[in-house]
Amino acid sequence: MTGARAPTPVVSVVIPAKNAAAYIGETIASALAQADVAEVIVVDDGSTDDTVAIVQAIRDPRLRLIKNDASGVSAARNLGARGARGDWLMFLDADDRLRPDAVTTLLTAATTAPRAVLVYGDYNTIDSAGRPIGRRGLLKGRQKPSGNVLERLAAGNFIVNGGIMLVHSDAFRATGGFDISLRYCEDWHCWCRLAALGEFAYVPKLLLDYRLHTANTMNAAVRTPQDFFPAVARVFDDELILGKLPSDAAPRLRQAAEIHLVTYAATQAVRFGRYRQALDYLGMVGRRSPKAMPRAAAKIALSYFGI
Secondary structure (H helix, E strand, C coil), rough: CCCCCCCCEEEEEEEEEECCCHHHHHHHHHCCCCEEEEEEEEEEECCCCCCHHHHHHHCCEEEEEEEEEHHHHHHHHHHHHHHCCCCCEEEECCCEEEECCCCCCHHHHHHHCCCCCCCCEEEEEECCCCCCCCCHCCCCCCEEEEEEEEHHHHHCCCCCCHHHEEHHHHHHHHCCCCCCCCCCCCHHCCCCCCCCEEEEEEEEEEEEEECCCCCHHHHHCCCHHHHHHHHHHCCCCHHHHHHCCCCCCCHHHHHHHHHHHHHHHHHHHHHHHHHHHHHHHHHHHHHHHHHHHHHHHHHEEEEEEEE
């Protein structure tokens, strides 16, 4: 029909959940409050608390519950994505909270970037009670990469959290989804594969409240750079990724990725007051590249202030 408007693309929000009873209700509510969300798919990954009962008590036709067999977060996300009907996918963690109009903001950005397979924004941190504790709002006007981002992304994950993005469902399925063999940084590997397929678009807005609480901070506290290095090996052994990188770029980018992850480990050490450990990790950066020391030290210092 002449003059008919194209239908608004719809979004499927996939929430993997395991023993998330403390926060899952708030997380689901934040997703269902978004315009253009066609469905919210909670994939229970073998919870032993009240997670399932809380989800089942929510009466909304857009909410679906799928049972997984405790196969891990990557398998849970993949399972949810396989059953999703939306044009776009969002992978929201079960303890985080979307800000109002987050999805609309991302869809609007997608209309100005028709070649983008992934559209993303930024986040701030909250505590277990939902109180703001991060200061990322001080970084007003900060720009992250758009367009062909593969080289930048291979050098280090600047996206961090799946709840700040929309991924085109066809592109996600074309990548094969998350690699279930990776324990850490499986999201970075997946984003790199997506970047090998198409463009990304960045919108400079805080779209997500990323919750820091006892369970996830205890997990983060025990991680070391060595935990992350298997993902580095996977990224730089991936034929799809390597095929889209300049032929001589892989060694340089691999070193940058290792430095990025060691620096990240140092910022986490600062967050938990382990300053000697942070200095040890800074020394690891220096042994890889003395030129990288000032930038790494600046990031570590900013993490002390919650930035």
